Amino acid sequence: MIRVLIVDDQALFRSGIRMLIESQPDLQCVGEAADGAQAVRLAEEQQPDVVLMDVRMPVLDGISATDRIVRARPDVRVVVLTTFDLDEAAARAIRAGASGFVLKDAEPELVLAAIRTVHAGNEVVAASATRELFKAFGRQRQSAPAAFAELTERERQIFALAAKGLSNTEIARSEFVSEATVKTHISRILGKLGLRDRVQLVVFAYEHGLAGESR
């Protein structure tokens, strides 16, 4: 059972998403918050696994709320809800620790998949959209920090594939190794680079010019 917290300042939007979530046997809505401050409090009380977070809200916005929630409970995954597909606020929320973003008008299957994906942590939600987002709003081309040099040759290969948004399964298939091995590599890479999760890895790769894209 994945415990989900819904954060949006519109009650009717929340109730719509709630219906969607509660129709799923493996998802459970553990609360609704109308602003960022409420979200921080409910995240503490209800111990959700995934938070669906609106960006623009009164009292405390989604970016600051995301920051506080992932600081207090690093195992929570935050999915940002946005109106525009190129929303700078979404980029900032991801930098603050959100694991991905979903458009408010996305197909319900996509919203549900995003919740399950960030919870599993095996792949990035909407990898190409995320890259586009950071292409538009990312801090460009800082040179790679010293930590990157600590990666082994093998880890760098895995890093390059994960940076393209490939899932563990896809990486395993392309590198002829088991998924468990990929998972180990990924967590070691994240640890060495001090990154929270895979979306941070994509952003890191993009912002340090390590994405291996010939643009």
Next chain:
Amino acid sequence: MTADPIATDAQPAEPAPARAALDRDALRVDGVIAAVTLGMLAVPTLLIGALFFDWGWHWLLCAIETAAIGASILVRRRWPVLALAGLVALAAVHVALAAPLFPIWFAVLVPLYSAGRFCRWPGRLAAAGLSLVASLLAAYWITTTGGLAGYSPGQLVPIDEVLRFAVFIWVPPMLLFSMTILIGWGVSSVARSEAAVEVAQVSSRRATEQEERAALARDMHDVVAHSLAVVIAQANGARYTPDPAVKDATLETIAGTAKQALGDVRLLLAQLRHSEAPDPVASLDDVDALVERMRGSGLDVRLERVGGRPPLPRTADIAAYRMLQEALTNALRHGDRDQPVHVRLMTVGPGIVIDVHNRLAAAPGPAGHGVRGMHERARLAGGDVWTGIEHEWFRVRAAFPAGIA
């Protein structure tokens, strides 16, 4: 001296076509100045000189000078220093040849003024130098050819005489010439500061317009994006929920949300049209129609009048109406629409008080540009306004003094 009607150099950033139009107008003005100066001074002088005094070949020199002075007036804006230098050179010739008095020379004041008016500092200083030369030439001419001191051209003058002449004969033209340059400079700085004020006004007007557009865009986004996000979320929820009763309730919510959004969009469009063309009939006489329109958008307006309708000055009347309109619009957009909005129009003393209060929505946003606009508008119309929150109510109270309607 001519007052300058056109500020040619006032706005350096003037786009080229406007500049060309100014040039054509300026040339027309200068043509008139030249024609009047020459027609009234030069032609009679030339005729009188030729007919009654024996000017001989000096007549030809004076005719050439007339043409040169006319030309200098025509080019005075574009090349003031050059025009002045040409005239001073010609004056030197005039003095050297001991030519007779020629009153058209007073027109040299026009290029002098122009140098002060249209030049920057290097040009003004050059003009000052030339005016020094010109005043020396004038003093020399007065003492010799002019016959004031009885010396003939070329004669050596004793030093104490020179000093006397300097004070009484050189200083006056010197003062006249330099004052003329200074007047031109003064006019140019006035024109410059007027232009600066104008530019500041235009840019602040533009900033306000941009701010209003941005506010409208925000409102549009709030209404359209939020309502549609709700509609999408509710519709998707209904598709997935297994409970038929919930499905029905959801469809109702969707219809209600869409209907409300449509009302909001209509209101925004009305505002947009209103900001494009100000409504000329805004007056407290139209309060009933306004209230009806607001009721039509789903707002429960309770209107109460206390006392008659005092005669208000037109500005106060418009301001009072706009204030009420703004207050009701805010109530519709930010207030709790399930609660009534109370409007009271009261005649108090020699004026009117408008009191609007509406229940706040659950999460009130910050005061927007509408409230700022209210204060501004009231102040301009000689009235006073108070806006604020009292308990759970948002309240607007405005007072406007009566006057001679």
